[in-house]
Amino acid sequence: MKLVYFARVREAIGLSSEECDVPPDARSVGDLVAWISARSDEHARALHDLSRLRFALDQEMVADDALLGAAKELAIFPPVTGG
C-alpha cells in the first residue's frame, strides 16, 4: 500500500510518501497506523495520538476504525485548515 503524509505529519516523519506491505493482521486503518508507528522514532512521534490525526483511504475521508479492504493508498494528516 502507498502511504502519503501531509503537513505536520509529513514534516515529523520526514517523508511525503512511502510504500508498505500491509501485515495480514492489520484489518483497520487504526491497526495499520499502529504498525507503521513502529517503523522509526519519527513515525512513532508523528502517529502516536490518533485523535489528532485524520485519514483518507483511496482519497476518501474515513475514521480510524474503517476497514482497509482492497485500498491502495492511505493518507495520514492533521485536521484540515483550508479556506
Add this chain to the structure above:
Amino acid sequence: MKIARISHAAIQPDEGLAALAGLGGGAVSSFTGIARDDGGVTAIELEHYPGMTEASLHRLIEAATARWSLLGAVITHRVGIVPVGAPVVVVGAASLHRAEALAATAFLIDRLKTEAPFWKREHYADGTAKWVDAKASDDARAERWA
C-alpha cells in the same frame, strides 16, 4: 455552471463571479477569504492533497446544487505561498433569488473548511513558520449544515 479550481497563481475573484452573473439569475453571492496579518504574519502557505482536493470541492458543489436551486457555483482555492492581503479562496453561487445563493455560499465555505484537504502554515517576518491548528468553531459552523 459548476467550477472547482486549484490555483497556483493569484486569484482574480471577479473572473468566476462575472461568469455567475451571466447565468440569467437575479442573485450572485460570494465569499472571499483573505490572508490575514495575525500578529506578524507576512504570508500564508497552503499545502493540499492533489486529486482528493479537486474531488472534494466538486462534491461540495454537487451537495450545494442538490440542496438549493442554483444556476451555478464556483470555488477557486489558492495553494502555495499567499502574501498577506491576497485572496486565499473565493466561493460564489448564483440563483434566481437571493436566499438560495446566500445560503449556498455559507454552506460551501463552512464545509470547505472542515472537509477539503488543505493545510495552512503561517510565515512570520523573522523567518519562522507555524502550522495553523484546526478550530472547534469551524467544526461547529460546518455541523449546522449536517
